[in-house]
Amino acid sequence: EADIYQTPRYLVIGTGKKITLECSQTMGHDKMYWYQQDPGMELHLIHYSYGVNSTEKGDLSSESTVSRIRTEHFPLTLESARPSHTSQYLCASTPEGTTTQYFGPGTRLTVL
Amino acid sequence: SQKIEQNSEALNIQEGKTATLTCNYTNYSPAYLQWYRQDPGRGPVFLLLIRENEKEKRKERLKVTFDTTLKQSLFHITASQPADSATYLCALVHGGGSQGNLIFGKGTKLSVKP
Numbered sequence: 001e002a003d004i005y006q007t008p009r010y011l012v013i014g015t016g017k018k019i020t021l022e023c024s025q026t027m028g029h030d031k032m033y034w035y036q037q038d039p040g041m042e043l044h045l046i047h048y049s050y051g052v053n054s055t056e057k058g059d060l061s062s063e064s065t066v067s068r069i070r071t072e073h074f075p076l077t078l079e080s081a082r083p084s085h086t087s088q089y090l091c092a093s094t095p096e097g098t099t100t101q102y103f104g105p106g107t108r109l110t111v112l
Numbered sequence: 113s114q115k116i117e118q119n120s121e122a123l124n125i126q127e128g129k130t131a132t133l134t135c136n137y138t139n140y141s142p143a144y145l146q147w148y149r150q151d152p153g154r155g156p157v158f159l160l161l162i163r164e165n166e167k168e169k170r171k172e173r174l175k176v177t178f179d180t181t182l183k184q185s186l187f188h189i190t191a192s193q194p195a196d197s198a199t200y201l202c203a204l205v206h207g208g209g210s211q212g213n214l215i216f217g218k219g220t221k222l223s224v225k226p
Binding site: 102 | 116121144146153154155156157158161201205212213214215216217218219
């Protein structure tokens, strides 16, 4: 198991609430990612970061935002959650010089 | 447009048999191809990476082949066990060599029956 952590594991929240999904890794990896995955579907990249103070949008447009103030921490924020945001959110990181990704356990978000 | 296809959504086999999963891609020229395992409600776990100049890679009961002419990778699990039941994802590096991001297929759900 990789040393990458996500909290909370499950979140049920009402429409309009602001939420932050936490992702931390203790491996010192510079590159980190956020994916969105619906049941039975492929992972879609929504954000990534090359390192501190770097954030990039992924292939799938998302209303979420991310920040990277510390190497080990890459939180994702939704300012106003909607039912369309219901999904599994997966965080990952990559050692320098490789493309292999190490994933956290995911956060299952349900917006009512 | 660029596409990755894993040929079966689900594959059911008997314990002890060899499972063969297929990954086809179009409009890519990947330098690497990777296979991951994903269990329900969990993040994917890296299994194997194969480079474009490698025909075959093995790790214990796992074997991956990579045919850049056919634009296809095959993933084999020999002597399959019920514990091998999971969804298997193939992924390609999209642009930028070792700086590129991964594009994932939808996966094939493997069920190994005792």
